[in-house]
Amino acid sequence: MKRIFLSAIAVMAFSFANAQDGHFKVGAHAGVVLGDLSDSYSANLGVDVAYLWNVADKFSVGATTGYTAYVPKSNNYNFGFGQVEIKSPNAAFIPVAATAQYSITDNLFVGADLGYAIYASSGDGDGGVLYQPKFGYQNQKIELFASYKAISDDATLSSLNIGFNYKF
Structure with missing residues (x-):
């Protein structure tokens, strides 16, 4: 796991040295949980x-990372002797993934991230395969996008998100 994380850092550091070949972006996302663990x-x-590095006229590839957390719910259960509140454990991940983006027009794009999400919460937990298709609007400085994010291991933790990126 440490090698994957350190490799991602090395790729990001190398990319800063070659800034003329692509662009760096930072953003945030929020979404609603779907599926198995909703x-x-x-x-x-x-x-x-x-x-992202520009590899063709409208096509870019690169590396992505960040931090993503899933907000746990508390559920009340009645076992006959009284009501018990059970709170789900925190679930946070550090994604390490390849990313690709194709500009359909000057302002519309499709993209996808594919990699591994490293479990970053306390306690027992596993990471999983991360996949995230995206569709969005862009201009020279910003991106607004919608995406479906899934982290899959024994179960799939998935969400429908909206996000914002600022391009440097």
């Missing part, structure tokens, strides 16, 4: 950092 978590919040 009874345990209510929202997805996070920050994103990415660097």
Whole structure:
């Protein structure tokens, strides 16, 4: 796990040295949890950092990381002897992924992230395969996007998100 994280840092550091070939972006996202674990978590919040190299006229590839957390829910259960409140554990991840983006027009794009999400909460937990297709609006300085994010291991923790990136 440490090697994956250190490799991502090395890729990001190298990308700063070659800034003329692409662009760096920083942003945030928020979303609602779907699927398998929607009874345990209510929202997805996070920050994103990415660097993309321009490899063709409208196509860029790069590396992305950040921090994403899932807000746990508390559920009340009645076991016959009284009501018990059970709170889901915190779930936070550090994604380390490849990213790609294709500009359909000057202002519309599609993209995807594919990699691994490292578990970053206390207690027992596993990371998982991360995949995140995106669709959005962009101009020279900003991006607004909608995405479906999923982290899959034994179960799939997924969310429908909206996000914002600022490009440098």
